[in-house]
Amino acid sequence: MAAIGTERNIASVLKLFGMTKKEKLNFRIENVTPILRVSDMIQSLAFYIDILGFKKADWGDDSFKSISKDNSGLYLCKGGQSVSGTWIWIGVIGK
DSSP states (O other): OOOTTOHHHHHHHHHHTTOOTTOOOOOOOOOOOOEEEOSOHHHHHIIIIIITOOEEEEEEETTEEEEEETTEEEEEESSTTSOTTOOOOOOOOOO
């Protein structure tokens, strides 16, 4: 398997998007929101909301919720949208 960034891979991607090597995509990453797998949505929401102070979005269901705190968010998923064992670092400032 070829390494990421090789001329061959770059050429394939450029061809796929109908671009030349001189062109660059003009975009801004607005946000990255992890999807965390949970086994018990009620217990997970109690931890994030009641203990850590996250807020729950007005949308979602029993298997998928969005929570946020201080301009950052997480999705909690009971079931198949995330991978068990995924690691995430959340930096916090506090007492």
